[in-house]
Amino acid sequence: MAEHNSTRAVHAGEEKHKPDHTLTTSIARTSTYTFRNTAEILAFMQEKADSGPPYSRTEYGRYGNPTQSAAEHKLAALEGGERALLFASGMAAVSTTLLTLLSNGDHIIISRDSFYQTREFAETLLSRWGIETTLVENDKPEAFAAAIKPKTRLIFVESPSNPYLRVADLPKIVEIARANKVLTVVDSTFATPINMRPLEYGVDIVIHSATKYLAGHNDLLAGVVIGSKQTLADIGTARGLLGGITSADDASLLMRGMKTLDLRVRRQNENGLRVAQFLEKQPGVERVWYPGLASHPDHEVARRQLTGFGGVVSFEIKGDFEKTGCFVDSLQLPFIGPTLGGVESIILQSATLYSLDPLERKLAGMKDNLLRYSLGIEDADDLIADLEQALAKL
Ligand SMILES: *Cc1c(COP(=O)(O)O)cnc(C)c1O
Numbered sequence: 568m569a570e571h572n573s574t575r576a577v578h579a580g581e582e583k584h585k586p587d588h589t590l591t592t593s594i595a596r597t598s599t600y601t602f603r604n605t606a607e608i609l610a611f612m613q614e615k616a617d618s619g620p621p622y623s624r625t626e627y628g629r630y631g632n633p634t635q636s637a638a639e640h641k642l643a644a645l646e647g648g649e650r651a652l653l654f655a656s657g658m659a660a661v662s663t664t665l666l667t668l669l670s671n672g673d674h675i676i677i678s679r680d681s682f683y684q685t686r687e688f689a690e691t692l693l694s695r696w697g698i699e700t701t702l703v704e705n706d707k708p709e710a711f712a713a714a715i716k717p718k719t720r721l722i723f724v725e726s727p728s729n730p731y732l733r734v735a736d737l738p739k740i741v742e743i744a745r746a747n748k749v750l751t752v753v754d755s756t757f758a759t760p761i762n763m764r765p766l767e768y769g770v771d772i773v774i775h776s777a778t779k780y781l782a783g784h785n786d787l788l789a790g791v792v793i794g795s796k797q798t799l800a801d802i803g804t805a806r807g808l809l810g811g812i813t814s815a816d817d818a819s820l821l822m823r824g825m826k827t828l829d830l831r832v833r834r835q836n837e838n839g840l841r842v843a844q845f846l847e848k849q850p851g852v853e854r855v856w857y858p859g860l861a862s863h864p865d866h867e868v869a870r871r872q873l874t875g876f877g878g879v880v881s882f883e884i885k886g887d888f889e890k891t892g893c894f895v896d897s898l899q900l901p902f903i904g905p906t907l908g909g910v911e912s913i914i915l916q917s918a919t920l921y922s923l924d925p926l927e928r929k930l931a932g933m934k935d936n937l938l939r940y941s942l943g944i945e946d947a948d949d950l951i952a953d954l955e956q957a958l959a960k961l
Contacts, residue, residue: 572645572760572761572828572829573829573830575641575644575645576641576645576825576826576827576828576829577826579640579641579644579645580637580638580639580640580641580642580643580644580822581637581640581641581822582637591823592634592637592819592822593634594634594815594816594818594819595632595633595634595815596815596816597628597632597815598627598628599626599627599628600624600625600626600627600628602626608626611624611626619800621636621650621796621803628812629807629810629812630807630812631812632812632814632815632818633815634815634818634819634822635653635812635813635814635815635818637818637822638653638813638818638819638821638822638825639651639652639653639791641822641825642775642777642781642791642793642825643793645760645825645828646755646760646764646765646766646773646793647760647764647766647767648766648773648793648794648795649794649795649796649799650793650794650795650796650799650803651791651792651793651799652791652792652793652799652802652803652806653777653789653790653791653812653813653818653821654789654790654791654792654806654811654812654813655788655789655790655811655812655813655814655817656776656778656788656789656790656811657682657756657774657775657776657777657778657779657788657789657790658684658685658688658776658790659790659809659811660774660775660776660790660791660792660811661682661684661685661688661754661774661790662688662692662809662811663792663802663805663806663809663811664752664772664774664792664802665688665689665693665721665723666805666809667801667802667804667805668720668721668750668752668801668802669693669698669720669721670698670720671696671697671698672697672698672718673697673698673699673718673719673720673721674698674699674700674701674716674718674719674720675689675693675698675699675700675701675719675720675721675722675723676700676701676702676703676711676714676715676719676721676722676723677689677700677701677702677703677723677724678702678703678704678705678723678724678725678726678728678733678735679702679703679704679705680704680705680725680728680729680730680731680733681705681723681724681725681728681729681754682725682729682754682756682776683729685723685725685754686700686702699718701714704733705724705725705726705728705733705734705735705865706733706734706735706736706864706865706868708735708736708739708740708743711740711743711744712743715743715747715749719747719749720749720750721749721750721751721752722740722743722744722749722750722751722752723752723753723754724737724740724751724752724753724754725753725754725756725757726753726754726755726757726758726763726765727757727758727858727869727873727876727877727879728757729756729757729879729939730856730879730881730917730937730939731856731881732757732856732857732858732863732865732876732877732879732881733864733865734858734865734868734869734872734873735753735868736868736872737751737753737765737768737770737872738768738769741768741769741770745769750771750772750798751769751770751771751772752770752771752772752773752774753765753770753772753773753774754774754775754776755773755774755775756774756775756776756779756780756908757779757780757877757879757907757908758873758877759775759780759781759828759832759877759908760828761828761829761832761833761874761875762832762836762873762874762875762876762877763872763873763874766793766794768872771794771795771798772792772793772794772798772799773792773793773794774790774791774792774793775790775791775793776789776790777789777790777791777821778790778906778908779906779907779908779909780828780831780832780835780878780907780908781821781824781825781828781908782820782821782824782825782909783824783825783827783828783831783908783909783910784820784824784909784910785906785909785910785911785913786820787817787820787821788817789813789817789818789821790813831910831944832875832877832878833875834944835877835878835908835942835943835944836875836876836877836878837947838878838942838943838944838945838947838950839857839859839876839877839878839879839880839942840857840859840876841947841950841951842880842940842942842947842950842951842954843855843857843859843860843876843880843882844860845951845954845955846880846882846954847860847862849954849958850885851884851885851886851894851958851961852882852883852884852885852958853882853883853884853885853936854882854883855880855881855882855883856880856881856882857876857880857881858873858876858877859876878907878908878941878942878943879907879908879939879940879941879942880939880940880942881937881938881939881940882937882938882940883934883936883937883938884936884938884961885936885961886936886961887935887936888916888918888925888935888936890936890961891916891918891935891936891937891938892916892919893960893961894938894957894958894960894961895914895916895938897956897957897960898914898953898954898957899953899956899957900912900945900949900950900953901913901914901940901943901953902914903915905920906941907939907941908941909941909943910943910944911943912940912941912942912943912945912950913940913941913943914938914939914940914941915938915939916935916937916938917933917934917937917938917939918933918934918935918937921933
């Protein structure tokens with residue numbers, strides 16, 4: 568019945584007939600679960616001994632929650648996966664997954680243009696536990712193949728990536744991974760299941776920062792890992808040990824946000840393309856990075872792989888650090904800050920939050936004039952008029 572993601576976003580994961588005849592799924596705000604008597608505890612323990620997770624109930628909030636479980640079922644349906652695990656943030660999802668799947672002596676390949684904290688986690692923490700990281704260019708499958716070593720366990724790709732919206736050729740990367748018996752994990756935060764469903768390409772695990780498009784209203788932090796029951800079993804156990812589970816309140820807000828996911832992302836795809844096309848024609852703009860533009864290096868792959876190009880446009884102002892800051896300050900509609908994917912437009916001059924030291928920024932390849940503009944669901948004409956007046960002041 569729910570064959571399309573717009574329908575799944577509304578209905579999947581939630582029982583039609585709920586306790587107390589409510590339409591919405593209620594918030595199970597509880598830290599623990601109780602048993603009627605000792606026999607019930609023993610029957611629960613017997614179930615755990617007889618079958619693998621997920622179990623029909625849990626005994627404590629760190630292992631699960633009915634509200635969170637409903638949100639997980641919706642997410643699994645949207646991505647076409649067997650099972651989803653919700654976490655307290657995108658980074659809790661990334662770190663728990665990597666800590667579970669990697670061991671001392673292992674090697675991981677990560678696409679170079681990807682979320683800064685993912686790379687930082689690998690390079691500062693995983694390295695301390697004897698796990699080696701190689702960064703490779705997102706757009707070069709042959710570089711992934713060349714980087715594989717005997718101890719490579721996992722390829723982690725972000726697509727489209729942050730901030731340059733690089734799109735990786737997932738079928739090719741999956742082929743390389745399978746030939747080498749290596750797992751593939753895709754951070755699909757920028758795509759959402761509306762624009763791309765990596766599991767259909769044979770990817771093993773999909774991760775999202777649900778803080779962004781999935782929740783969509785800039786009012787919570789959450790992360791999700793989606794894949795087969797078997798692949799996710801150990802990650803689920805690790806979540807209970809590391810403790811980064813999402814709260815029932817956040818799961819409920821996330822579920823509410825996801826009902827409009829399809830509407831929001833379609834509008835954001837439209838806004839992204841309109842704004843990118845506008846910016847590309849402006850003399851005050853040095854370069855626009857948007858996979859929907861023919862000028863983007865991965866446009867061809869993006870056309871094959873994405874059904875929408877997303878709501879984030881990165882662009883470079885013709886000017887230095889200060890001039891770019893002045894441009895941002897002239898804009899009237901967007902908020903200024905990190906994060907993306909919400910209904911409110913938000914812009915960030917990435918260099919400002921990276922470092923106060925120009926040399927450090929330069930060494931890291933962080934461009935002073937680069938802006939990441941996450942378009943919200945406002946009207947494209949208004950967003951463009953706002954950019955136009957700010958560009959006129961340059
Ligand atoms: C934001 C983000 C993350 C981290 O998610 P949090 O919810 O902030 O912890 C990971 N990957 C990508 C691509 C992101 O944009």
